[in-house]
Amino acid sequence: MRVSRLMLVTLRDDPAEAEISSHKLLLRGGYIRRISSGIYAYLPLLWRVLQKIEGIVRQEMNATGALETLLPQLQPAELWQRSGRWDGYTAGEGIMFHLQDRQERQLGLGPTHEEVITALAADLLRSYRQLPVSLYQIQTKFRDEIRPRFGLMRGREFIMKDAYSFHASEESLKQSYAAMDLAYRRIFARCGLRAVAVEADSGAIGGSASQEFMVTAEAGEDLILTSEDGRYGANQERAVSLPPPAVELQQSPCQELATPGLASIEDLCRVHGFDPTQIVKVLVLVARFAAAPAQPLLVCLRGDQQLNEVKLANAVSARAAEGAGALLEITPISNELLAAEGLAPLPFGSLGPQLDDGVLAGARSWQQRFLRLADTTATDLTGFVCGACRSDQHLVGASWEALLPQPDQRPQSLDLRAAQPGDRCLHAPEQTLLAARGIEVGHIFQLGRKYSQALEATFTNEAGSEEALWMGCYGIGVSRLAQAAVEQHHDEQGICWPTSIAPFEVIVVPANIEDPLQQQLAESLLTELLDAGVDALLDDRSERAGVKFKDADLIGIPWRVVVGRDAANGQIELVQRQGRSTEALAASALLEVLLPRLTTERCGLLGEPA
């Protein structure tokens, strides 16, 4: 390939639309162009990268025995209604684009394919003899993101590899899950990425266990917490830890304390000398469901702890009434919301766990009782400070027993707190959790029977009776992975592609294409490289050498062969993009020097220490 035929358009300046390095570099290097918010054209250079990534993914998926298939992008609403996800994906978070066809039937644009594949499995899989079986596809997916950003990182149209496995038993599911875990580690290593596997929340996909693969990078949207020994790692959404011990509260019995103007825990502690761990703070929120009245929530946390919203949403979903439908959102209750319900304002800043359900009496559309939940750091306190449920009044020396004498009035105790960097590890309290930022490039799930039961996908087991299939699902963000690679591998001058996924492995740059000697040598080196199976590019443009070097650095080809003035003596220069080390050598020695290095680099990080 020749640069003159590549439609290469590079930009000197950072485009205004981009915030993070990888996004800037992909735009500047002529890899992508924005067509609409969160929607990009993949230009020929990026397409080469994507094809290489897809090639690696295919090889490793095929090696697990998975079969490639292609499922529709347009999916009938009816399948999503059967699984109970239509409302949550359209009216709720609303991340599924949806439309009506000319017959006024509702269709969704697939963000994922559990429903379609389970409906197919119900048709095709009948007997344990056909199991286990895995299917995968590489396909463009859609999400109507609230805030599309960072280029391919959080787009509205993106390429995914999604796989689904079907099993006769949970045991078999766990085996395939483990095999996928290994395949994923190989895929990311072969792509030249440093990725860590962490425990994850299963979110809207559901199921019993799930694990994310995170490419570590400063610009990552996710916070990962890992133990020093590396034995524990989790997305903060999911992470658990030991909280710091609470400072015991001396004062008792319970007394009122006037706290005018002290609405924050910080102020309360500063003025009255409390420690935040001695305080129970109360959040009131309201959960909206697809098919049930909104449910007010009263959530208690120890004063020094932060709410983990994902844990709360999971807890609320798990406690929803039968038929309530999808949990659409949880929002804080404000005095505006209360007024809209025809309810009196609340003394925010002075709320306590004893807040009576009477404050909800007569609500227009809400349930009239709180769902009461508390983090165990709060319920573990025996004496504490909390609001008195009257403006500018707190209670000091309160206790659960005294505030709420009936045990059934007390909140359910569970893990609702956000683990923080510096917290002690559960598995080894002498270690603390370290923080890193990550870009999620893969996620694997043990789905269990959630979808097979909803869509009646059953098989005949060895004993001859019908049971629901066990399922797993396994995703890789292919286009996001390409950008994550740039985020992890770049410098001031541009991209430093790992060789295994670079658009080209080698670029031959004659310093002066008008010099017949240089041109001739460059052409013959190109031919030699191509004949040796090297993915090589020739910069045949009549640009100044500096421009061509800058472009080569920007687009990030791993090896640059410079044919300059020494061409007359058969001498060339070999420059490695990563680290920019340079060596002079005879043109005749190029293959001998380069091929062994390429052979190693094509394997990515396989064999390198983790």
Add this chain to the structure above:
Amino acid sequence: MRVSRLMLVTLRDDPAEAEISSHKLLLRGGYIRRISSGIYAYLPLLWRVLQKIEGIVRQEMNATGALETLLPQLQPAELWQRSGRWDGYTAGEGIMFHLQDRQERQLGLGPTHEEVITALAADLLRSYRQLPVSLYQIQTKFRDEIRPRFGLMRGREFIMKDAYSFHASEESLKQSYAAMDLAYRRIFARCGLRAVAVEADSGAIGGSASQEFMVTAEAGEDLILTSEDGRYGANQERAVSLPPPAVELQQSPCQELATPGLASIEDLCRVHGFDPTQIVKVLVLVARFAAAPAQPLLVCLRGDQQLNEVKLANAVSARAAEGAGALLEITPISNELLAAEGLAPLPFGSLGPQLDDGVLAGARSWQQRFLRLADTTATDLTGFVCGACRSDQHLVGASWEALLPQPDQRPQSLDLRAAQPGDRCLHAPEQTLLAARGIEVGHIFQLGRKYSQALEATFTNEAGSEEALWMGCYGIGVSRLAQAAVEQHHDEQGICWPTSIAPFEVIVVPANIEDPLQQQLAESLLTELLDAGVDALLDDRSERAGVKFKDADLIGIPWRVVVGRDAANGQIELVQRQGRSTEALAASALLEVLLPRLTTERCGLLGEPA
């Protein structure tokens, strides 16, 4: 690969949903499953076929120098508004699925990509030095078909290869168009398809010239007309021919004739002894536009001729007022429609070219003058029979001059008739047009500057001034091609895939897998074939031999190696799917016999006489 791991589910009976052979066979062979109307899952067997087709398409596209890319499927309405196609594709024919995102912006699901690629070209292409350049993609496209049918033939979601070329001159466009024509012929031949190239209407895509590639098959939706010498071929939508000569009308001068109850040309001729070629028939229709009042049409044809609706639509579009927007539809005028406009009924059956614009006076929403068009077979008549514009009255011996004394009242004369099989050819009147049915698998267009002007995609030419890019576009229906191959290559027992696109080239079938000798020999033949680079499959199921043979015939693997009782003597049977010829041979000779045949077959029809 082994059949037991292939999730193969074949059906004995024809599924009720399928009408044509290829659709039935793809369902029965476990290639596809319907998910929604016109929307199919491509199961692993079909995916292998599609990948082979895509491989051939990629090789031939790359050989032309085209660059592979991937453009978004979700396209902003704004681009389609700029090209003037949004209304026609949504409100008009309505074949573009469209939706609103959470910001209430309109997006369309791409049925084609002229707008997106032209917007990109406007950004990336600046100078004649970058030209010519061609880009292509292989991608799922969407059409909200009125009548999805025949499986992958007319689906609502389907795979296309679409390519777009950009040029500094029409000359250069024509060169690329010719190169694509050749590439297309190679692609279809390599896929093992007999395809013919025919002139085509450019339809909603537009441009000056276009050519379709038709796979000939009885079940084809298109009627193709070709000359006996093969020098002329066209889709009926576009075809031209010499009409039969008219029989001269003796009677003159013009007289009225009472024709009670004779509303059809057939009746009129039967009762009064006219020849249909002596009659001018009049159609009144109304054309609806996106941004202008509806335009009534008065169309004259010779009595023996049929209207070509595509030619009429093109003529009406070309004559629409500036700013009228897309032509949405043309429908016949009925007395119901007239009443809705507040107009008096018309004497249908007795209309003539002299019908006065006064009948439109006071129309509520229509233009109040007819657009008058006539086929040249009608305007060429000097004396003719036509309606008198009064019920049950005709005129005999009418002439254009007498009926419409002012030349500007007379209709514009042009080609509006449908060419018919048996018509004489324009290029060689001694030959007649032959009819064949075809499945359109490719279509190439010289777009000219239609899109580049609308989207302001310009370049600086050698003289230093800005001009609009010249464009071509080139499509192949990849998933439709797969089914067209089945339609052209099947028999009573099932599919007979051309080797180059078969899901597997060879299937090894041990008659009895429980026989260790048979099993062993079958396994070693599988290994031998795989090692020789043959795409081989082993039927390792413990089914009866008859079941396995039936399945192999149904799914259509080109070569079957049967390992039966003679395995003990090292003897096997080699069966060719197409034609079912059988030969016994030594297992040790298999590669020697088979490899040369496969090598030839992998080239498809290349080298075979057309």
